[in-house]
Amino acid sequence: MTQDRVVIGVDLGGTNVRCAGVDDKGRISHHTKLSVAGSASAEAVVARIVDCISRTMDGYGRNRVMGVGVGTPGLIIAETGTVVYAPNVPGWTDLPLRDILEERLKIPVEIENDANAAAIGEHWVGAGRGVRHLICITLGTGVGGAIILNDQIWRGANGAGGEVGHTTVIEDGVICGCGAPGCLEAYASAPAIARQAREALRAGVQSRLTTWCDGNPETITSAMVAQAAEEGDPVAQAVMHRAGTLLGVAVASLTNLLNPELFVIGGGVINAGDLIFKPIWDEIHRRAYKWSASILRVVPAALGDDAGLIGAARNFTLSRPSPS
Amino acid sequence: MTQDRVVIGVDLGGTNVRCAGVDDKGRISHHTKLSVAGSASAEAVVARIVDCISRTMDGYGRNRVMGVGVGTPGLIIAETGTVVYAPNVPGWTDLPLRDILEERLKIPVEIENDANAAAIGEHWVGAGRGVRHLICITLGTGVGGAIILNDQIWRGANGAGGEVGHTTVIEDGVICGCGAPGCLEAYASAPAIARQAREALRAGVQSRLTTWCDGNPETITSAMVAQAAEEGDPVAQAVMHRAGTLLGVAVASLTNLLNPELFVIGGGVINAGDLIFKPIWDEIHRRAYKWSASILRVVPAALGDDAGLIGAARNFTLSRPSPS
Structure with a gap:
């Protein structure tokens, strides 16, 4: 070539x-x-x-x-x-x-x-370069997932493998777009983050998001939540922390299951940095085998859109x- | 040879x-x-x-x-x-x-x-013969797990992969022997099944287990719970159903993640038959992608001890x- x-x-x-x-x-x-x-x-x-x-x-x-x-x-x-x-x-x-x-x-x-x-892409020239076993999770409209084992995409028996976003994190939780209760996607996707912020505002909690949305919570986006969290807004921080925690629950389970070397976390929400990555690590330390966690890295995606x-x-x- | x-x-x-x-x-x-x-x-x-x-x-x-x-x-x-x-x-x-x-x-x-x-063993001459992608779960003293992909044990990056028993099924659940909250093992292992029956009896519920254990719930074993459930005891049936349901939550998540062809479920508890297998399928139908579930089988282990x-x-x- x-x-x-x-x-x-x-x-x-x-x-x-x-x-x-x-x-x-x-x-x-x-x-x-x-x-x-x-x-x-x-x-x-x-x-x-x-x-x-x-x-x-x-x-x-x-x-x-x-x-x-x-x-x-x-x-x-x-x-x-x-x-x-x-x-x-x-x-x-x-x-x-x-x-x-x-x-x-x-x-x-x-x-x-x-x-x-x-x-x-991330495996080739991004955050996963040189890593044999990795799992990519993208927090976007949904929660996209992909599993790379031995440098190859794991497709499963009939092509549907890798659906990290549809692992159950809350047994009888919020109904996900896929129809199942309590999927990770129902808590950590961009729309789910916006939804959880709206729910908090509707419950009457004070937040700079109230001003930003001009009293109409429907206009709140995950980017606004991430921004407010970064500026120290407690409501937005709590929402980001909750999403990160449930992402961490899934990451810890996956660590015990597949013992990968790396998680690559992508999507606009990762601009929130430690507000997402710290609760992920808290759950890894709480739930994953030390042996598996000892070699694990969790990094933001490098290639963006x-x-x-x-x-x-x-x-x-x-x-x-x-x-x- | x-x-x-x-x-x-x-x-x-x-x-x-x-x-x-x-x-x-x-x-x-x-x-x-x-x-x-x-x-x-x-x-x-x-x-x-x-x-x-x-x-x-x-x-x-x-x-x-x-x-x-x-x-x-x-x-x-x-x-x-x-x-x-x-x-x-x-x-x-x-x-x-x-x-x-x-x-x-x-x-x-x-x-x-x-x-x-x-x-x-199950893959070679047991319930998994001829299957390329399968997951084995054994309900014993713990909940043992093993993942076979492309006819080979998946060991992970440093040898600790396959720990199905230590996927989180209840975020802040019972503390597992591994120290983490809400692992599958804390609900579906033989000791966990016995524990849940004891808890029910201590709460004052009537059950034939009360007679069988001579008033000392400490003597209850998972085999007794399985036997009582088979004889129609509602308390024992509820305990088996709960274990099967949480096993099903994990199985459904694994179906979405890895899209295997087969789950092989082993351990003495599987003698309870549909009391375990029906709730597993209920959760698969509730949570797993239809496409992945359409090719999936869940069978009891064939080789026993x-x-x-x-x-x-x-x-x-x-x-x-x-x-x-």
């Missing part, structure tokens, strides 16, 4: 699809972003993705692009490039996304789950090793 | 050490059992193990014995054959058990954790593949 050639990495989210060329060092260029919000059909989303990829490819010229790696939400079957289902994408059920994109773009394509793609895009491109290369 | 030759499998428990010859089909013979209860030192336990192995070897003649596989409680480093620590075995800290046994017995030895050994012994012998063979 010459340095001139790139793989197009694609990150499909609920709001935007983002593309960029990724070189063999993980460096990105020709970043393109298109909105997919309001797309009413499976085809409309596919068309936006094709458009976004085409624009990025045009930035290079076709002969410099080796292929396309896509990271998409939902359950995917890597071998066939099929999206079994994708929450928040209308009509994406049993969609042969790889075949569709290959036919329209006339270029090889590989598909990966977005949380797995982000983990592949680009992790999924970079990892999706890397997944293409890993899935189609060059003949040399 | 001719059918004439055997590996001696050794299962060290808190009360006894048991040995037998295991042939290349997993059949056992020349079973020997010696008590290790009351052994006051590391050396006393080692001497009993050597004695037990020697007696079994005498049953075959040395030239028929290819080696010895030992399953022992505690944290072991398989590569070096070292016991890092073993709860309930006095003085076993950083014990080079493999080297000690090889020197005294003049025969090759391999060491494995007892829960891992049991899983290897011999799983560890058979698996320890098999581990020897797997660790030292014959040159043929």
